[in-house]
Amino acid sequence: MAILTKEEAKKIIDKVLAFSKADEISASLTGNRTGNIRYARNSVSTSGETNDLSLSVTAVFGKKSGTATINEFDDASLEKTVRRAEEIAKLAPDNPEYMPMLGAQQYVDTNAFVESTAGINPEYRAKAAFGSIEPCSKKNLTAAGYMQDRSGFTALGNNKGLFGYNKSTFVDFSVTVRTADGTGSGFVQRDYNDVSKLNTGTATEIAMQKALASVNAKALEPGKYTVILEPTAAHDLILNMMRNMDGRSADEGRSFLGKKGGLTRLGEKLLDERVTIYSDPTNTEVPGSPFAADGRPQEKVTWFDKGVVKNMYYSRFWADKKGVKAVPSPDGIIFQGGNDSLADLIKGTEKGILVTRFWYIRTVDPQTLLYTGLTRDGTFYIENGQIKYPVKNFRFNESPVIMLNNVEAIGKPVRTNGSLIPPLKIRDFTFTSLSDAV
Amino acid sequence: MQMSGLGLGAMMLSEVPVVGSPVAEAQLLAPWLDAATKKKLAETALNAARDKGATYTDVRIGRYLQQYLFTREKQVQNIVNAESYGIGIRVIANGTWGFSATSDVTPDGIAKCAATAVAIAKANSKFQKEPVVLAAQKGVGDKAWKTPITKNAFEIPVKDKIDLMMNVNGAAMDNGANFVTSNLFFINEQKYFASTDGSFIDQDVHRIWPTFTVTVTDKASGKFKTRDAISSPMGMGYEYLDGLASEKIAGPNGLVGYRNSYDMVEDAIMAAKQAKQKVTAKSVEPGKYDLVLDPNHLGLTIHESVGHPTELDRVLGYEANYAGTSFATLDKWKTKNFNYGSKLVNIVADKTQPHTLGAVGYDDEGVPCKEWDIIKDGILVNYQAIRDQVQILGEKESHGCCYADDWSSVQFQRMPNISLKPGTEKRSVMDMIKGVEKGIYIIGRGSYSIDQQRYNFQFGGQVFYEIKNGEITGMLDDVAYQSNTQEFWNSCVQLCDQDDYRTFGSFFDGKGQPSQISAVSHGSSTTRFNGVNVINTGRKI
Numbered sequence: 001m002a003i004l005t006k007e008e009a010k011k012i013i014d015k016v017l018a019f020s021k022a023d024e025i026s027a028s029l030t031g032n033r034t035g036n037i038r039y040a041r042n043s044v045s046t047s048g049e050t051n052d053l054s055l056s057v058t059a060v061f062g063k064k065s066g067t068a069t070i071n072e073f074d075d076a077s078l079e080k081t082v083r084r085a086e087e088i089a090k091l092a093p094d095n096p097e098y099m100p101m102l103g104a105q106q107y108v109d110t111n112a113f114v115e116s117t118a119g120i121n122p123e124y125r126a127k128a129a130f131g132s133i134e135p136c137s138k139k140n141l142t143a144a145g146y147m148q149d150r151s152g153f154t155a156l157g158n159n160k161g162l163f164g165y166n167k168s169t170f171v172d173f174s175v176t177v178r179t180a181d182g183t184g185s186g187f188v189q190r191d192y193n194d195v196s197k198l199n200t201g202t203a204t205e206i207a208m209q210k211a212l213a214s215v216n217a218k219a220l221e222p223g224k225y226t227v228i229l230e231p232t233a234a235h236d237l238i239l240n241m242m243r244n245m246d247g248r249s250a251d252e253g254r255s256f257l258g259k260k261g262g263l264t265r266l267g268e269k270l271l272d273e274r275v276t277i278y279s280d281p282t283n284t285e286v287p288g289s290p291f292a293a294d295g296r297p298q299e300k301v302t303w304f305d306k307g308v309v310k311n312m313y314y315s316r317f318w319a320d321k322k323g324v325k326a327v328p329s330p331d332g333i334i335f336q337g338g339n340d341s342l343a344d345l346i347k348g349t350e351k352g353i354l355v356t357r358f359w360y361i362r363t364v365d366p367q368t369l370l371y372t373g374l375t376r377d378g379t380f381y382i383e384n385g386q387i388k389y390p391v392k393n394f395r396f397n398e399s400p401v402i403m404l405n406n407v408e409a410i411g412k413p414v415r416t417n418g419s420l421i422p423p424l425k426i427r428d429f430t431f432t433s434l435s436d437a438v
Numbered sequence: 439m440q441m442s443g444l445g446l447g448a449m450m451l452s453e454v455p456v457v458g459s460p461v462a463e464a465q466l467l468a469p470w471l472d473a474a475t476k477k478k479l480a481e482t483a484l485n486a487a488r489d490k491g492a493t494y495t496d497v498r499i500g501r502y503l504q505q506y507l508f509t510r511e512k513q514v515q516n517i518v519n520a521e522s523y524g525i526g527i528r529v530i531a532n533g534t535w536g537f538s539a540t541s542d543v544t545p546d547g548i549a550k551c552a553a554t555a556v557a558i559a560k561a562n563s564k565f566q567k568e569p570v571v572l573a574a575q576k577g578v579g580d581k582a583w584k585t586p587i588t589k590n591a592f593e594i595p596v597k598d599k600i601d602l603m604m605n606v607n608g609a610a611m612d613n614g615a616n617f618v619t620s621n622l623f624f625i626n627e628q629k630y631f632a633s634t635d636g637s638f639i640d641q642d643v644h645r646i647w648p649t650f651t652v653t654v655t656d657k658a659s660g661k662f663k664t665r666d667a668i669s670s671p672m673g674m675g676y677e678y679l680d681g682l683a684s685e686k687i688a689g690p691n692g693l694v695g696y697r698n699s700y701d702m703v704e705d706a707i708m709a710a711k712q713a714k715q716k717v718t719a720k721s722v723e724p725g726k727y728d729l730v731l732d733p734n735h736l737g738l739t740i741h742e743s744v745g746h747p748t749e750l751d752r753v754l755g756y757e758a759n760y761a762g763t764s765f766a767t768l769d770k771w772k773t774k775n776f777n778y779g780s781k782l783v784n785i786v787a788d789k790t791q792p793h794t795l796g797a798v799g800y801d802d803e804g805v806p807c808k809e810w811d812i813i814k815d816g817i818l819v820n821y822q823a824i825r826d827q828v829q830i831l832g833e834k835e836s837h838g839c840c841y842a843d844d845w846s847s848v849q850f851q852r853m854p855n856i857s858l859k860p861g862t863e864k865r866s867v868m869d870m871i872k873g874v875e876k877g878i879y880i881i882g883r884g885s886y887s888i889d890q891q892r893y894n895f896q897f898g899g900q901v902f903y904e905i906k907n908g909e910i911t912g913m914l915d916d917v918a919y920q921s922n923t924q925e926f927w928n929s930c931v932q933l934c935d936q937d938d939y940r941t942f943g944s945f946f947d948g949k950g951q952p953s954q955i956s957a958v959s960h961g962s963s964t965t966r967f968n969g970v971n972v973i974n975t976g977r978k979i
Binding site (some may be wrong): 084 | 460467562617653660661755760888892896918976977978
């Protein structure tokens with residue numbers, strides 16, 4: 001059984017800690033049951049399921065640390081793993097940035113585990129795939145999709161009194177539907193902790209509609225356009241920005257959050273005042289882990305408040321050196337929004353382009369967070385509040401910082417890739433060339 | 439494609455795929471099973487699968503070793519020694535593939551694993567539309583192959599490696615860098631393949647990648663610039679780091695290119711100086727330029743615009759939901775006159791070129807490796823295909839480019855080395871630059887992005903030099919070029935000769951769901967492309 005209870009996990013961890021002769025010792029126990037099914041050309045191509053229970057032990061002598069792992073749990077194996085971690089630690093070079101392990105911590109409850117998801121079996125996966133393939137086959141469309149599910153737990157403990165336990169479930173589904181002649185393509189993505197919220201057939205309908213509606217795309221001149229980014233598209237650019245909010249990089253002057261004179265933009269208004277981004281592991285729609293991998297508690301943190309940079313994340317070493325709170329990087333984010341749906345945003349747009357998703361996003365300039373990438377699987381021209389016709393895909397060169405200063409409207413956030421992201425209406429979004437790709 | 443491994447000089451451990459469990463350094467040199475034992479275990483699997491009803495079986499008994507070292511400035515950040523071993527069994531039953539893997543490499547564990555593989559094949563066969571057609575492969579009997587290394591990187595003490603990295607970091611800092619990170623990656627795949635065709639193949643594969651990123655910050659302006667190493671990951675041992683003078687290629691303006699031997703300290707010094715120059719370099723005027731592309735840059739363009747679009751599984755739609763499909767469709771290939779590029783463009787696929795990441799004796803379905811044409815005199819002539827695909831191309835023999843990144847992963851079509859043949863006329867980089875009126879000379883891999891059918895792409899680089907009237911006039915910044923694959927390759931007008939030929943490599947190329955990594959090289963000599971659209975990427979926030 002891959003998912004141990006809190007008590008079962010604690011028993012193993014306590015045993016490990018008792019075996020150690022190191023200055024400090026920590027143990028992390030994780031168990032996961034993961035499954036997946038992949039299909040293409042309207043036929044299942046691969047499927048699989050893996051059960052995995054694994055223990056990782058880190059022993060520390062002074063500023064030297066060593067880690068060993070094992071997937072056997074008899075006393076002899078546990079002791080052997082502790083000894084091996086100790087041996088590796090003794091041979092390791094000193095880590096001048098080593099921070100002593102944390103003591104007991106208070107963790108919030110996150111309710112990320114849902115029984116229905118933990119109960120997914122191969123039959124369910126086959127039916128989910130079939131539910132997506134069948135409607136496509138009937139309309140002479142071609143589906144290629146992937147669903148993966150995971151149910152598992154993580155337990156942490158050390159000899160300073162820290163103990164944490166969390167269990168969670170997760171399911172992620174995506175499908176690309178193409179017309180038989182390859183001139184139309186649509187996409188949809190869904191992810192939940194609770195699989196009962198997922199209906200692959202209903203989701204696939206959206207990708208089917210987009211595939212059919214994107215046939216005979218017209219070429220528009222590249223340039224600056226008002227765009228409506230669906231949450232999946234907005235997510236990818238915004239998350240790239242969030243991944244660059246490391247405080248040390250800013251302090252070292254090699255981040256978009258650094259500025260002249262060796263200072264940072266912390267406390268400055270950097271984005272439109274309607275932009276508030278925070279993380280909260282207790283949010284019921286996107287529950288996160290109550291702790292980071294090193295045992296630091298995950299709490300509600302505001303990253304941007306009305307456009308002002310409120311927090312950066314830190315390693316414990318750097319936070320200690322700077323005398324600031326060692327806020328860990330978040331699991332997912334919540335972009336505060338309004339009540340307008342995607343349809344409402346379209347309705348309120350005189351001229352613009354609707355973007356389903358972006359593809360192959362890469363950093364062009366880390367100083368300005370300029371990214372390039374392309375639109376894909378459903379790009380449409382909007383006129384007078386209506387979708388008029390499909391347009392050819394564009395390459396963009398744009399910075400999320402510039403984009404979030406050009407906000408026209410913010411819709412109602414929806415879950416995408418573990419975050420809550422609203423559809424966004426942005427003016428002057430920079431498309432630099434056309435792509436023939438469908 | 440997706441994996442952030444391409445061009446990740448400043449990568450952190452959390453971004454690097456580690457397969458297996460941490461082990462002590464000494465474990466990396468401990469012997470494992472000998473070939474005779476592995477053969478016996480493989481036969482257990484072949485027999486067990488046959489007894490359960492498999493009509494074809496292949497077995498991969500693998501031990502995968504990794505050593506990764508991470509440093510910044512004067513500190514060691516992390517050392518990872520990891521080992522993963524087990525067996526993967528692939529079968530055909532009822533005309534359908536089934537696969538299962540286990541770390542329990544005992545006769546019992548193997549028999550159970552084989553039974554599971556057959557059960558999965560039989561279960562999936564209910565949904566199968568057409569049975570698998572497998573190209574014939576004559577058994578090769580007992581064979582062994584080893585990457586021709588002269589220094590096993592795993593035998594070099596960690597202390598020596600750290601000393602080298604500290605020298606590299608020190609050299610960069612002494613020459614004006616404010617920050618430097620350096621990484622060393624070593625991989626050893628010990629894999630034994632057996633199949634019901636009668637092949638028993640023992641291979642010992644080595645790969646190496648030394649890399650770094652230097653950063654220069656300018657407090658007064660708040661600007662920062664980086665320059666990544668211009669090393670290449672190689673199918674070599676520690677001898678790649680010897681820095682042999684005979685393997686250096688002198689370029690214009692004191693620049694140096696590295697062939698099969700890399701001087702990491704020398705490159706770090708050059709990198710620090712160039713990063714400093716980048717802070718004050720002129721911002722490029724957008725427009726059309728003739729591009730002179732160094733092999734250490736062009737390799738990535740080849741990878742994205744020729745390597746991926748000619749993967750047959752992409753062309754057929756198997757990767758549609760992730761990496762995408764391809765513009766290089768079968769109907770274009772069938773015309774036998776699809777101008778992928780100009781007449782100068784000859785692109786070959788191979789798994790045999792010495793020192794490359796793709797070089798092995800046999801692929802992961804036991805097919806002897808070879809070389810074949812992809813683009814000949816500018817025309818698309820073939821794809822990359824494996825045993826269950828080549829019949830689609832009317833061929834009887836697999837190309838031999840099947841790979842799995844671990845014993846626990848199922849093998850599938852992966853990119854072989856894809857390389858541009860050098861020019862046949864004598865020509866150096868200096869000769870080439872002399873003929874350019876308005877151009878940019880680009881070195882190193884930078885930002886890269888291409889659409890899901892591989893038409894439209896945009897590439898940056900590490901350093902850019904302006905060429906005016908046949909001479910390099912200074913450094914440029916904010917450069918990226920955008921083009922369309924077919925248009926770009928048709929604008930290829932000149933190639934340097936064999937003396938300038940070098941390989942570029944991708945160490946962690948990603949493909950598939952769930953994603954697997956693979957390593958691949960791309961050879962070329964410096965090449966000129968006329969009239970390419972260059973954009974200015976400078977912005978203010």
